[in-house]
Amino acid sequence: MATVQTVNGEVECAELGRVLMHEHVFVQNHEFQVNYPETWDDEARTDDAVRKFVDLKASGIDTIVDLTVLGLGRDIRRVQAVAERSPVRIIAATGYYTFADLPTHLRVRGPGRMFGGEEPLLEMFVRDITEGIAGTGIRAGILKCVTDAPGVTPDVERILRSVARAHLQTGVPISTHTDAIAERGLDQQRIFLEEGVDLGRVVIGHSGDTEDLDYLQRLIDAGSYVGMDRFGLDGFMTFEKRVATVAALVERGYASRIVLSHDTSCHSANVPDEYREKNWPNWQFLHITEDVVPALLEAGVTSEQIVTMLEDNPREIFSGASSD
Known part of the structure; x- marks a missing residue:
């Protein structure tokens, strides 16, 4: 039986239930918190996260996939403190998030770099998956990488190729962040294919930020899942357009290649709570179950197709199976 690593240990993929495939527990800036500790209340934030879950x-x-x-x-220890009290399972990730450049200590190390040596990113990612993160023994269950508006910069390409190679060594799936308007998912697929990745193990994230069905169909036809995973970010694209895009893809026969999520968090240092509450009130964890699913059903998506997107597809992504 196929299994997946969660923050609280290994579980069978068949036990995952309904899954939100692209979320966050805490998005933080540790340097800021260390220097301005009054900006973070660990106990209050943990309690709030547990209540949300x-x-x-x-x-x-x-x-949820964090x-x-x-x-x-x-910060895996903070996530662990939440997971120990949460009734919702949390799957942790490894990878690197940057739109353009790595920090200096990584940029100057590796093949062809100032100080040479082996690729540190690959070693980091594989260790997180096979041994655990930060000495906790909590193993990452998925890989994450980013290609945004700046495109495939030299450092972004290093990350993409290291993620691909870590996937090939460990077998865990890949989930990405993209700028859908710039069609960055195609760049990711090209590099993954060059590295020998089966695109059926890849979720091209933030694909729901576009209504371009032809672009989305190209991603799916190449083998990948598409993450319709920013429900609630209505300032990027309206709720009605996001629902209509998913319904249109389902009508084309692609329910088996769609996953749903919000890309929200219990707390984000990058988005003030008061701004989120005023401008993006739907950008919260209950939006899909309370609003999106009913709207999809009204748009003609069946209950069985909802199960496919929320249960079957995540299970198959982590197990390496395919519904096709």
């Missing part, structure tokens, strides 16, 4: 479980969601990696302030 208790409500999420009650809404019918069983598992795609917080280096560059977004991953």
Whole structure:
């Protein structure tokens, strides 16, 4: 039986239940918190996260994938403190988040770099998956990488290729961040194919930020899943357009290649809580179960297709199976 690593240990993929495939527990800036400690209350933030996940479980969601990696302030011990009290399973990720450049200490190391040596990114990612993160023994269950508006910069390409090679060594799936308007998912697929990755093990993230069905169909026809995973970010694209895009893809026969999520968090240092509440009130964990699923059903998506997107596809992504 195929298994997946969660923050609380290994579980069978068949037990994942309903899964939100692209979320975050905490997006942090540790340097800022260390120098201005009054900006972070660990106990209050942990309690708040647990409350949110208790409500999420009650809404019918069983598992989230926390795609917080280096560059977004991953702190696995803080996530562990939440997971120990959360009824929702949390799957941790490894990888690196940057739109353009790596920090200097990584940029100057590796093949062809100032100080040479082996590629440090690959070693980091594989160790997180096979041994555990930060000495905790908590193993990452998925890889994360980013290609945004700046495109495939030299450092972004290093990350993409290291993620691909870590995937080939460990077998864990890949999930990405993209700028869908710039069609960056195609760049990612090209590099992954050059590295020998089966695109059926890849989720091209933030694909729901575009209505371009031809672009989305190209990603799917190449083998990848598409992440319709920013529900609630209505300032990027309206709720109605996001729902209509998913419904149109389902009508084309692609329910088996779609996953749903919000890309939200219990707390983000990058988005003030008061701004989120005022401008993006739907950008919270209950939006899919309370609003999106009913709207998709009204748009003609069947209950069985909802199960496919929220249960079957995540299980197959982590197990390496395919519904096709």
